[in-house]
Amino acid sequence: MRVRSFSLCAGLLLGFAGPALAEPQPPAVWYRASAGCPDGARFLDKLLESSRQARLAQAGDHIDFVVTLVENGSETVGRLERQTDSGIVAIRELRDATCERVADALALSLGLALAPGHGASEPLVEKSANVPGALVRDDASAKEESSPEGPASPPLPAPVASSADSAPAPTGPTEQPPGAGWQWSFGLELGPMIGISTQPMLRGEIFFDSRPAFTRVLPNLSLRVGVVGAWGSSETAIGPVRRWILAGRAEACPVAWHAGRLDLRPCLAFELGSTGASADGVAGVDNRGLWAAPAGQLRLAVALLPERLWLEASGGVLVPLTRNEIFSGSQSLYRDAPAVFHGNFGISIRLP
Numbered sequence: 001m002r003v004r005s006f007s008l009c010a011g012l013l014l015g016f017a018g019p020a021l022a023e024p025q026p027p028a029v030w031y032r033a034s035a036g037c038p039d040g041a042r043f044l045d046k047l048l049e050s051s052r053q054a055r056l057a058q059a060g061d062h063i064d065f066v067v068t069l070v071e072n073g074s075e076t077v078g079r080l081e082r083q084t085d086s087g088i089v090a091i092r093e094l095r096d097a098t099c100e101r102v103a104d105a106l107a108l109s110l111g112l113a114l115a116p117g118h119g120a121s122e123p124l125v126e127k128s129a130n131v132p133g134a135l136v137r138d139d140a141s142a143k144e145e146s147s148p149e150g151p152a153s154p155p156l157p158a159p160v161a162s163s164a165d166s167a168p169a170p171t172g173p174t175e176q177p178p179g180a181g182w183q184w185s186f187g188l189e190l191g192p193m194i195g196i197s198t199q200p201m202l203r204g205e206i207f208f209d210s211r212p213a214f215t216r217v218l219p220n221l222s223l224r225v226g227v228v229g230a231w232g233s234s235e236t237a238i239g240p241v242r243r244w245i246l247a248g249r250a251e252a253c254p255v256a257w258h259a260g261r262l263d264l265r266p267c268l269a270f271e272l273g274s275t276g277a278s279a280d281g282v283a284g285v286d287n288r289g290l291w292a293a294p295a296g297q298l299r300l301a302v303a304l305l306p307e308r309l310w311l312e313a314s315g316g317v318l319v320p321l322t323r324n325e326i327f328s329g330s331q332s333l334y335r336d337a338p339a340v341f342h343g344n345f346g347i348s349i350r351l352p
Helices: 002-021 040-045 099-114 139-146
Strands: 028-033 065-072 075-083 089-096 183-194 201-211 222-236 239-253 257-259 262-279 285-305 309-318 325-328 331-335 340-350
Touching (some): 028 040, 099 257, 222 331
Parallel strands (some): 028 065
Antiparallel strands (some): 183 201, 183 340, 262 285
């Protein structure tokens, strides 16, 4: 009987000690982001080195944190949600012009929440001077903390999970990227153009740029229409010959690469208009012809004032469909090159 009693006690002790000795699971983070934002793996790489190891949640896991990044036209809205030990869902929200900066700020907040010594009942970072923008709590939480009577009832704006047995994984973002409407910008560019005359010509463009609200199909699409003019002169056998181009230009940039205040876009364009040459003197020249040229270029924009004032630089090539040749009587003076290169610098302002 003594042997049986000892075995029974040992079994009970092992039964209670087993869960305590089991290795705790890293916190599970359910991550959701728009197409232009960092993916889940890149976001976890941003966590502080002193933070506890976190993992991306899978279907059926108990959810400890939910991170949401939604691009909304002129700004990105980031949200960090977690459930405390008392069952209260805590929410922190950040807004900024770029998704990368919002992701950095949310990673800082999550890293502080995961750092050793940060209890599950402690609040997340409310404000920090080291990150852009301000992390703020929802109105319900603020009212509860300011009330002398304490919280009347826990705010549950976005319940995540109450226990390990009833923790269904979220199936979609709590917010869908709303269509922000067409965003219009106005600007101008100037730069050299090489290949139309024997010397570089000055090229200028006035344009309107729009970004339609195709957030699901082409979230970074940019459409641009404008008027292009180029003028210059060449030294020929009969003396200086003036050359000009006046055309309309349509341009589409379907994709973009963003990094902070930089915006890089490959673009396709087409120009259609008129070109001509003229010269004074005894052997006068006055020729006109069609100007039609498809084009490809790269456009780099740097935000001087986020989403308001941009400095632009671009460079590309045009392929004239008709290579014009300039004559003086029966004498050929010169002919357009098969490929024309141009580089531009300019500025654009977003319209309200």
